[in-house]
Structures are given as C-alpha cells and as structure tokens.
Amino acid sequence: MIETIVIIGAGYTGTLSAALLSNLKRKNDQRIYRIVLLDERNSILDGASKVIDRLHLGGEYPLDQASALSCLQGALYFKQMLPDVYSKAEATNYILAEETEKEGTLTFERMIQNYTTIQQSYSAYFDIFSNLHGKERAIHLLFGHPNTLFSEITDLSYVKGFKKGLVTKEKGINPVILGAFLESYLHENSVEILTNHRVIDAKKTECGFDITTQTGNTTKVLKANQVINASWQNAFSVNQYISPHTNHDELNVFLRCSAVVDITDCPNVNTSYFGMLGKHGGSYSPMNDKIAFIYFPDTSGSYLGECVQNAGNPLFPSLWVDYIKNGIIDKEERGKFILSSLTKCYPFLEKAKILNLFVRPVLSSRKELEKRRYETVKQIDSDGKWISALSMKAVFAPTNALDIVRIIQQNSMNDNFISKNECLIVDTKCDIVLPKEFILSNTRFYHKAFKAYARQYALARQLPIEMVEDEK
Numbered sequence: 186m187i188e189t190i191v192i193i194g195a196g197y198t199g200t201l202s203a204a205l206l207s208n209l210k211r212k213n214d215q216r217i218y219r220i221v222l223l224d225e226r227n228s229i230l231d232g233a234s235k236v237i238d239r240l241h242l243g244g245e246y247p248l249d250q251a252s253a254l255s256c257l258q259g260a261l262y263f264k265q266m267l268p269d270v271y272s273k274a275e276a277t278n279y280i281l282a283e284e285t286e287k288e289g290t291l292t293f294e295r296m297i298q299n300y301t302t303i304q305q306s307y308s309a310y311f312d313i314f315s316n317l318h319g320k321e322r323a324i325h326l327l328f329g330h331p332n333t334l335f336s337e338i339t340d341l342s343y344v345k346g347f348k349k350g351l352v353t354k355e356k357g358i359n360p361v362i363l364g365a366f367l368e369s370y371l372h373e374n375s376v377e378i379l380t381n382h383r384v385i386d387a388k389k390t391e392c393g394f395d396i397t398t399q400t401g402n403t404t405k406v407l408k409a410n411q412v413i414n415a416s417w418q419n420a421f422s423v424n425q426y427i428s429p430h431t432n433h434d435e436l437n438v439f440l441r442c443s444a445v446v447d448i449t450d451c452p453n454v455n456t457s458y459f460g461m462l463g464k465h466g467g468s469y470s471p472m473n474d475k476i477a478f479i480y481f482p483d484t485s486g487s488y489l490g491e492c493v494q495n496a497g498n499p500l501f502p503s504l505w506v507d508y509i510k511n512g513i514i515d516k517e518e519r520g521k522f523i524l525s526s527l528t529k530c531y532p533f534l535e536k537a538k539i540l541n542l543f544v545r546p547v548l549s550s551r552k553e554l555e556k557r558r559y560e561t562v563k564q565i566d567s568d569g570k571w572i573s574a575l576s577m578k579a580v581f582a583p584t585n586a587l588d589i590v591r592i593i594q595q596n597s598m599n600d601n602f603i604s605k606n607e608c609l610i611v612d613t614k615c616d617i618v619l620p621k622e623f624i625l626s627n628t629r630f631y632h633k634a635f636k637a638y639a640r641q642y643a644l645a646r647q648l649p650i651e652m653v654e655d656e657k
C-alpha cells in the first residue's frame with residue numbers, strides 16, 4: 186500500500202519536503218509515497234519564499250552563535266541539494282556601520298570572532314566532505330577552501346558610513362531560478378500540486394487525517410496518512426484544528442518588504458552588501474547586472490510592523506493579510522524612500538529604479554532582530570503524524586525537510602508500511618554529507634526551455650523576467 190502525505194503550504198519548507206519525499210523509492214523503483222502539496226495562493230512559492238535573495242552562512246547572526254552555526258549547516262545542505270541556483274554576485278560583504286560601532290551594539294572584533302567560529306565548523310565539515318568526494322569537489326560544491334571563507338575588506342570606497350567589514354563566501358540566491366527549478370522538479374516527480382486550495386479544517390481519523398480545503402465556494406476533503414503543516418504565518422491556526430490546547434509557543438512576527446530594482450544604469454558592483462546592524466543596516470543583493478533586491482530597515486522603509494502570535498491569538502491582523510495579498514497603499518512613496526535611504530550608504534545605486542515592492546512576514550522565536558532563532562519541526566498530534574515545520578529563514582528549510590523525511594519514514598516503519606532497509610535517513614545532528622537521492626540538481630539549467638519556463642515563473646509572480654539571463 187502507498188501512503189498519502191499531504192503538505193500544507195508550498196514555500197521552501199513544503200516544496201523541499203515534497204522534493205525529498207518524492208525521491209524515496211522501493212527496490213523495484215516504485216515511489217514510496219503519494220505526495221499532495223496544497224497552497225491557498227494561485228502559484229506555489231509565492232509566500233515568504235518568493236523574495237529570498239541570500240543563502241546565509243551565519244554572518245547575519247553575529248550575536249547568536251547557535252543560530253549562526255545552524256545557518257551554516259542549513260547552507261551546506263542547501264548548496265548540496267541545489268548546486269546551481271545562485272546569483273552572479275561573487276561575494277557578500279558584511280559591513281559594520283560607524284553608528285552601530287559607536288552605539289556599542291556590535292564591534293568589528295565580535296564580527297571576526299563570529300566568522301572565525303563559523304570557519305572552524307566549516308573546516309571540519311569540509312574535511313569530512315573532502316575525505317568522501319575529494320578536495321576539488323568540496324571546494325566547488327561547498328563554499329570554497331576554508332581558508333578563503335572570509336577576509337577583511339580592504340576597499341570600502343563603494344560604500345559610505347561604514348568603517349570596516351568582511352568579504353565572505355556567502356551566496357546570493359536567485360529566487361526565480363530556484364523556484365522555477367523546484368516547481369518543474371515537483372511536476373517531473375509526480376507530486377500532485379493543488380493551488381487555490383486553502384485548508385480550512387482538519388480532523389484526525391482512524392487511519393490518518395481528513396483535511397478540508399476551500400476553493401472559491403467549493404470545499405473538498407482530502408485523506409492523508411501523514412501531514413506536514415508548512416503554512417508559515419498560518420501554522421499556529423492550522424495546528425489548532427488538530428490540537429486546540431497543546432500549543433503554548435509564542436512567535437514574534439515581523440512584516441517586511443523587499444524592493445526589486447532595475448540596476449541596468451548603475452556601475453556594475455558584482456558584490457552583495459549586508460550592512461550591520463539593525464536600523465543602520467540595509468542590504469543590496471544583485472541577481473545579475475540588471476536586477477537587484479534591496480532592503481532598508483526603517484519603519485518608513487522595508488520594515489512595516491510587528492506583532493505576537495500565540496495559541497490565543499494565532500491569526501494575522503486583517504490589514505496585514507490585505508498587505509500581503511494586495512501590496513501596500515504607499516508602495517510608490519515607500520519604494521522611493523527605501524531607494525533614496527540606501528543610496529546614501531550605497532552611492533552606486535544612484536541611477537537605480539524601483540520596479541516593485543513585495544510584502545511578506547518573517548517569524549522569529551525571539552524579538553531581537555539580531556537573535557532570530559532557527560528552525561523548528563514539531564510533531565503535534567499524539568501519534569506524531571501531524572508534523573508542523575517553521576523555517577525562520579529559507580536557509581533552514583533543508584534541515585527541516587530532512588528532519589521531516591526522517592520522522593515520516595520512522596512513522597511508516599512503525600506501521601510496517603516500509604522496512605528499515607527502504608529508509609533513507611539523514612541525521613541532522615551529525616551527518617553533513619547528503620546521499621545522492623537528496624541532490625536535486627540536473628542538467629536542465631543549461632537548456633533553453635528551462636529559461637523560457639523560468640520567465641513564465643517570474644511573470645506569474647510579478648517578478649522581472651530579467652532575473653533570468655539569456656547566456657549559459
């Protein structure tokens with residue numbers, strides 16, 4: 186018998202879980218699971234995951250080493266799973282604002298200390314990987330040789346108001362290439378994708394769950410043996426269908442927006458910048474020499490507000506729901522403000538033009554922006570077959586997806602649906618090298634048809650098609 190796994194929410198947490206599960210096969214090459222991926226939106230990967238632009242290595246968490254190292258681990262999985270989806274930027278510069286240093290929130294020594302710890306861990310992972318696959322492959326597939334993971338910036342002439350900084354091997358992500366690849370991968374691997382399906386209820390049954398979805402005025406009940414709830418900002422409320430009283434967690438929710446800009450007329454700065462810290466920060470992520478994502482953390486800029494979510498208050502403010510769905514009213518003015526503020530620190534943006542602004546939520550188990558605590562995967566019902574997953578950053582989604590696969594297989598084994606030798610388990614506490622079944626890359630990136638597909642993907646999400654390059 187084949188088990189049905191229903192996944193609620195098609196962001197990176199849901200889609201990566203679907204991709205990994207769809208690769209699990211029996212000895213006779215038959216798939217182990219039927220996978221149904223639900224999303225309330227018209228397109229998959231159109232929630233928070235639509236606007237990510239960086240594969241953090243841990244530099245973003247200079248005050249929180251646990252999150253920094255979790256980040257590194259997630260990035261190593263991400264890079265192995267998806268080796269070909271990165272922006273053209275050669276490096277990511279982490280720069281320390283003069284004001285931040287003056288206030289004493291962060292020192293340059295602390296930044297170096299953080300990156301040195303990251304480097305030590307990376308070095309250990311690098312050795313494990315090299316021993317298995319050779320040094321050259323490790324350099325190419327991971328983040329280069331450990332000695333080159335970071336260095337002090339020698340040229341700060343491109344930026345203003347920053348004193349010092351680090352050049353790091355952190356990668357930029359091109360969300361259009363990544364998303365288009367994943368979407369086509371899921372289609373190819375027979376994952377059933379149901380968009381415009383909003384989950385409005387769920388019940389536990391004798392052999393699993395009944396999930397009720399709504400599309401317009403039509404409701405439908407889907408049967409599932411196991412469920413992954415990856416519905417991000419709605420995760421608390423969706424969990425409550427199954428377990429109304431057990432969720433005592435609290436989450437801080439931040440509403441942010443990312444501005445997409447045309448940089449065709451700007452000087453070619455083939456580097457991402459990440460300004461530290463908080464209100465003195467701001468980031469610049471070029472996808473190629475045409476398009477960049479920018480962010481300015483000010484309440485008149487990219488930072489739109491915050492609230493607390495818990496069992497008593499699991500829903501989003503209705504105004505926020507509207508912002509996320511339809512954008513914000515002062516989009517044009519705000520976009521201009523973000524660009525002009527950022528141009529003061531990054532003068533090379535002077536000729537950039539705002540193309541669009543996307544509003545999405547970020548969740549965190551801590552209030553402090555600098556201490557964004559990492560991933561969580563929880564088994565919610567008494568049998569452990571309703572699994573809830575939150576990836577506080579997209580970089581944590583692969584670690585969560587691997588944990589989800591482990592739990593699902595363990596459940597299937599307990600119920601005698603699969604045998605031990607059919608399990609493909611990665612222990613995220615100690616394994617760092619992924620088995621080939623979890624490496625999702627193939628040669629399609631180099632095909633013209635994929636570029637056309639990726640442009641359609643961008644159009645469906647109002648992202649600029651220029652994010653897809655013609656050469657290659």
Ligand SMILES: Cc1cc2nc3c(=O)[nH]c(=O)nc-3n(C[C@H](O)[C@H](O)[C@H](O)COP(=O)(O)OP(=O)(O)OC[C@H]3O[C@@H](n4cnc5c(N)ncnc54)[C@H](O)[C@@H]3O)c2cc1C
Binds near residue numbers: 231383418545581
């Ligand atoms: C502006 C911005 C920039 C960011 N940049 C980065 C970055 O550079 N790097 C990084 O690592 N992280 C970044 N993040 C964080 C990252 O976007 C999130 O951590 C990540 O995308 C969460 O993925 P997810 O799959 O859990 O959620 P989502 O991508 O939001 O997916 C959840 C899905 O669930 C669906 N859904 C919700 N409720 C229901 C329901 N009831 N029924 C059916 N479907 C439902 C939604 O439509 C959505 O598609 C950024 C976030 C923001 C806001």
